[in-house]
Amino acid sequence: MNEESRLRGIVLDVVTIAVLALVLLPIIWVFIASIRPDADIMTRSLIPARITFDHFANIFARADFLVALRNSLIVGAIVAICTVLIAIPAAYSLSRFTYLGRDFIGFLILATQMLPAVAVLVPIVVIIRSLGMANTLTALTFTHLALGLPIAVWMLKGYIDAVPRELEEASIIDGSSQIGAMFRITLPLIRPAVVAVGTFAFVLSWGEFILALALITSAEVKTLPLALQTLFDPYSFSWGVVMAGGVVIAAPTIVLFLLFRNQLVGGLTAGGIKG
Amino acid sequence: MTVPTADTERRPFGDIALPYALVAPAVLVALAIAVIPLLYALWLSFQDWYLLRNPQPVWGGLVNFQALFADAALWRAFWRTWIWTIGTVAVEVALALPLALLLNRDTTIARMASALILLPWVMPFIVLGYGWRFLLDSEVGALHSVFQFFGLAGNSSILNDPNLALAIIIFISGWKGMPFMVLALLAALKSIPGELYEAAAIDGASPWQRFTTITLPAIQNTMLIIGLVLGILAFYSFDLPWIMTRGGPQDATTVLGISMYKAVFTDLRPAYAAAISVVMLAILAVASFLSLKLRRRQ
Numbered sequence: 001m002n003e004e005s006r007l008r009g010i011v012l013d014v015v016t017i018a019v020l021a022l023v024l025l026p027i028i029w030v031f032i033a034s035i036r037p038d039a040d041i042m043t044r045s046l047i048p049a050r051i052t053f054d055h056f057a058n059i060f061a062r063a064d065f066l067v068a069l070r071n072s073l074i075v076g077a078i079v080a081i082c083t084v085l086i087a088i089p090a091a092y093s094l095s096r097f098t099y100l101g102r103d104f105i106g107f108l109i110l111a112t113q114m115l116p117a118v119a120v121l122v123p124i125v126v127i128i129r130s131l132g133m134a135n136t137l138t139a140l141t142f143t144h145l146a147l148g149l150p151i152a153v154w155m156l157k158g159y160i161d162a163v164p165r166e167l168e169e170a171s172i173i174d175g176s177s178q179i180g181a182m183f184r185i186t187l188p189l190i191r192p193a194v195v196a197v198g199t200f201a202f203v204l205s206w207g208e209f210i211l212a213l214a215l216i217t218s219a220e221v222k223t224l225p226l227a228l229q230t231l232f233d234p235y236s237f238s239w240g241v242v243m244a245g246g247v248v249i250a251a252p253t254i255v256l257f258l259l260f261r262n263q264l265v266g267g268l269t270a271g272g273i274k275g
Numbered sequence: 276m277t278v279p280t281a282d283t284e285r286r287p288f289g290d291i292a293l294p295y296a297l298v299a300p301a302v303l304v305a306l307a308i309a310v311i312p313l314l315y316a317l318w319l320s321f322q323d324w325y326l327l328r329n330p331q332p333v334w335g336g337l338v339n340f341q342a343l344f345a346d347a348a349l350w351r352a353f354w355r356t357w358i359w360t361i362g363t364v365a366v367e368v369a370l371a372l373p374l375a376l377l378l379n380r381d382t383t384i385a386r387m388a389s390a391l392i393l394l395p396w397v398m399p400f401i402v403l404g405y406g407w408r409f410l411l412d413s414e415v416g417a418l419h420s421v422f423q424f425f426g427l428a429g430n431s432s433i434l435n436d437p438n439l440a441l442a443i444i445i446f447i448s449g450w451k452g453m454p455f456m457v458l459a460l461l462a463a464l465k466s467i468p469g470e471l472y473e474a475a476a477i478d479g480a481s482p483w484q485r486f487t488t489i490t491l492p493a494i495q496n497t498m499l500i501i502g503l504v505l506g507i508l509a510f511y512s513f514d515l516p517w518i519m520t521r522g523g524p525q526d527a528t529t530v531l532g533i534s535m536y537k538a539v540f541t542d543l544r545p546a547y548a549a550a551i552s553v554v555m556l557a558i559l560a561v562a563s564f565l566s567l568k569l570r571r572r573q
Binding site for chain 1: 291392395403514549
């Protein structure tokens with residue numbers, strides 16, 4: 001019986017690996033195509049016979065791609081920092097105080113999470129154009145704030161809820177203000193969550209497509225997802241180069257996801273199920 | 276709603292204002308990016324604004340909504356969006372249920388796989404879209420040669436065939452959203468007490484009977500709620516069909532999100548596009564209301 005169940009476990013593990021490989025095959029394919037010569041890509045086989053980093057050398061030699069990389073880094077970093085700076089006090093306020101309108105404010109912030117970007121695309125584009133801010137990274141950065149901020153507030157609120165009030169009260173008795181207690185006691189305790197939330201905001205901004213597509217047309221302010229489109233030169237494009245561009249966009253997402261898996265899974269479920 | 280405590284009056288103003296001040300920036304962002312645009316879209320939907328004719332919006336009453344109901348292409352996009360939405364959720368459930376059952380074991384492999392399975396969900400649309408275009412390309416695509424072998428595709432990619440293009444992009448859309456359903460189903464499966472299965476096994480229930488009488492009732496609420504959440508997301512799709520086919524061939528993959536985008540950027544009719552988004556929001560509101568009602572009942 002025991003022997004049988006162990007065998008069953010091994011068989012199921014093997015099946016799991018096979019199924020996982022099948023499900024992730026399209027992603028694996030992108031990675032493989034990015035490191036093989038274009039001539040080999042034509043053979044359509046899965047196993048790379050020769051490995052080359054020419055495609056990466058190629059895209060990193062392109063000025064438009066480097067500009068887009070810089071823009072994406074700037075927008076992503078500012079979005080991450082602002083998300084954290086706005087979300088921490090908001091989460092603290094929702095967690096630690098009781099006041100008139102608190103529940104409504106919490107609901108309002110969460111409701112913005114449920115609102116898809118497509119739903120507000122038209123008014124946002126019209127407003128930003130009439131403000132004369134189309135084709136600016138400032139406008140794009142501001143709209144990207146909405147991507148991760150609501151989840152950030154709710155995730156951090158959960159973490160702050162879990163920090164015992166007594167710790168802060170002890171600090172207040174010792175003479176610090178409530179805000180001082182937040183900075184000295186609570187903030188260090190929730191630091192891993194703060195890092196995760198910032199990462200999350202960065203990743204969402206990094207891969208965001210439709211707002212960038214709608215707001216940005218000039219080359220010098222394009223972000224990476226838009227630059228990937230321009231790699232698709234209809235006259236001479238190489239699948240290897242496009243896939244290498246895809247890997248550059250996907251890589252930080254995957255690395256940061258694997259680093260902050262647990263917090264992000266919590267965030268995904270909180271953002272999707274609550275509200 | 277919270278009630279202010281009795282000693283509110285005695286607290287200094289600073290203490291009362293503090294929590295509001297802390298939450299204010301987040302509220303401002305929510306107002307600027309959600310509430311104001313929604314109100315503006317509502318106002319805009321009653322304007323007559325065709326950029327080629329008049330550069331400034333003028334009051335048009337219901338002119339956009341009249342045009343909207345008479346727009347045959349938009350109606351086709353509307354019904355196509357329902358096929359798209361229901362198809363996407365169906366693919367998500369069909370892929371996620373067996374995967375969740377397979378991953379609901381406490382081994383190292385299963386735990387690692389439960390993490391890696393999330394990759395399609397976290398990766399940007401632009402990367403996955405181009406990855407799938409590559410796989411389906413008629414000259415270099417591995418999947419294209421598979422389809423060719425089975426006689427599904429001729430010499431050109433199935434993305435050029437109106438019916439097959441919609442079908443394959445719906446599948447890709449479901450594949451991308453599937454991990455979220457797996458995640459939720461795994462959580463639901465883990466909350467089923469093991470004793471139930473042991474008792475059923477003692478009573479001589481077959482694996483299928485155990486699945487239909489224990490597992491399915493325990494996870495069907497999760498499936499329904501997450502299906503609604505994913506359905507709302509699918510209803511608002513734009514990125515994937517745009518990246519894959521730009522809504523083509525012959526509008527075959529034009530869902531409402533793409534109709535709306537084209538109304539602004541191709542046809543230069545922002546007020547008309549706003550009317551489309553208002554109608555979409557009304558549908559979303561009804562769907563959310565129904566989902567909330569369902570959730571209360573459980």
